[in-house]
Amino acid sequence: MSVLSVRNLRVRYTAKGPEILKGIDFDLESDDFLAMIGPSGAGKSTLIRCVNRLVEPTDGQITLLGQDVRALNARDLRGLRRNVGMIFQEFNLINRMSVMDNVLSGRLGYTSNIRSLFRHFPKEDISQALDYLDRVGLSDHINKRADELSGGQRQRVGIARALMQQPKLLLLDEPTSALDPKISREVMALIMGIAKELGVPALCNIHDVQLAKEFCNRIIGLQDGVKKFDGDTATLRDSDLEEIYAMEVL
């Protein structure tokens, strides 16, 4: 069974507004690193955000880890979101908090309200956070405030925080677009290296086609809310890219 199955996904942000996703179908398997590419405004972010219902679809089916995502009540949706680690373009860290506390906040969905109020995390969580901080190369920075770090370091905190959830799926929403090309490559290598080690699949919205080709085994090309390509990275031809990006004003 696929980790994620999407059928006839349609989104309008307002009843009378344009249709942003126009009937998207795809499956994500347990060993997929799937890149979502396409011109600005194609609907990549919208699609990725429908998976954990940060955006509510207008129509269609989303089945994630065997659950009908659109049918979940608030409590079950919280449970499902714990299983989905999200890494954002703007990092979404809490600036005034330390690196360690930002990473531990990945456990909030698992910790009782009282414990989390006092930021009282079990020893195992602290030890796991230290391991992930080491893995992402931030052992020397654990007590710094998040806003004292560089962009690449901040995204490494975002990666460690997502891993603390012990996710079964990673959603990456333009994880490198705030970073320079060298750091972008390092960050992608880190995310995909760890995801592979842990056996966690990823769905990655990315505008850099070179990075998508380098790090993802499968590519979906979106254009104006329509899927124009879906296949192994090795089968993506220049003519496919021309079709996907045909409407982009250069």
Ligand SMILES: Nc1ncnc2c1ncn2[C@@H]1O[C@H](COP(=O)(O)OP(=O)(O)OP(=O)(O)O)[C@@H](O)[C@H]1O
């Ligand atoms: N909250 C919203 N309300 C109304 N329209 C929205 C909202 N979010 C996105 N849109 C519109 O939906 C369309 C698709 O946006 P989306 O961010 O999904 O595209 P994208 O492919 O991720 O683009 P980019 O690469 O520029 O981030 C755009 O026309 C955008 O203006």
